[in-house]
Amino acid sequence: MEFVLLKELTLAQQHCKIRTRISRMWESTTPLLKNNILSLDCLLIDEEGYTMQATVRKFDADHFRTLLSEGDVYIFENFNVVPSRNTYKVVDRKYMVQISKWTHGVKYTCKGKIVGIDTTYGWWYKACYDCKGAVKDYDDNFWCARCGKNNQAPIPWYKLNSIVEDETGSTEFTIFGKVAQDLIHVPAQQLAIASNSDRFVLPPVVKNIIGQTYIFQILPDKRRASTNLKSFRVAKIFPTDLKIKGKNKEFENNLQEIEEEIVENTRAVQEIDDIVEEISPTQLLQST
Structure with a gap:
């Protein structure tokens, strides 16, 4: 399935795949209940520099807050396209992306x-042909x-339980089968x-990948979804x-300019929280 550009999204085009960078992330709250968030929101930018707001409902916010980071590129599947809000938005778009726990096809x-x-559990396992x-022994x-x-x-x-780190920290990436074989x-x-x-005990040829830097496309490990281990x-x-296909050069040249342009809008949305006297209860209900 080919990637769809953000500008091509419509209410009728629900089953598609997008590849975007998260430029900004913030929590939308009400002025009187700042500890009770309405949603976790972010600004998406695709390879053509087109921006669109995305939202995660408060019930799923804790889950995605640990998975999404500003500046990283993500591939989203099984999301919803919904009408944009009348308030609490940073870009003037007709639609927005809604991410939920059903967006199980998310790749980062x-x-x-x-x-x-x-290698506590070995670097390979017995696999079904x-x-x-x-597989397990059965008679x-x-x-x-x-x-x-x-x-x-x-x-x-192959099942390589790899420890991968960047400037923000480290976590475990499991590299299976053909993906590991293509690497080794x-x-x-x-x-x-x-x-x-x-x-x-790792063979020398496998040890050679230790210390090497790569770009990883990853998915949350569902086997550990109920634990605190990432x-x-x-x-x-x-x-x-690796370069993102499309108008990559133009995208890279203009990305900083685009982000600087929308950051003021993002701040404006956050500053709404401080204008308590100018927001009525009706407006608060509309924002949800």
Whole structure:
């Protein structure tokens, strides 16, 4: 599926994919209840420099506050296109993007360095020959949770629990199968059956990626969604000189100018909170 530009979004075009940078993020609150937010809002900018506001309802704000960051590029799927608000908006657009917990297809793009690989549970696992899910021994055969009983011998499949860091901190990125193979350029099967191979000791060719910086496209790890541990699954890895397709040069040249232009509007929205006497209860209801 190709990416849709922000200016092409309409109420009828709900099932699509967009790739944007988050320029600004803020919380919308009411003047009298500043600790009770209405929504978590952000300003999106696409590759053509077109801007559009996006909003996260207060019930989902805590979840996305830890996942979204200013300046990073994201790919969004399964979002809603809704009419813009009459108030609390920083750009004059007919529509806005609504992000919710159902936006489960969200992918995040970031740049980071692999500083280590945790081999506590090994650097590969026994995978189902068909679906590459983990298998368990079942009598003389194997059992895959997805495929069921399987008499086909499992294969070694990469699972690199990598520690990745940037200037803001570090977290765990899990790199599976083909994505890891494309990075290392050697199949896990070949390394796993080599002489003196140890599942819990990294082969030298795998160690070579430690210390290297890449652009990662990642998704939240649903296996740890109920814990406080921040972990992500890597969907794709790109070289650090990757350029966003489209009018990238023009986008990069004009991005700073665009952001400077809208920052005053963002501040104006935030300053509304301080003008208590000029906002009626009716207006407050309209803003929700």
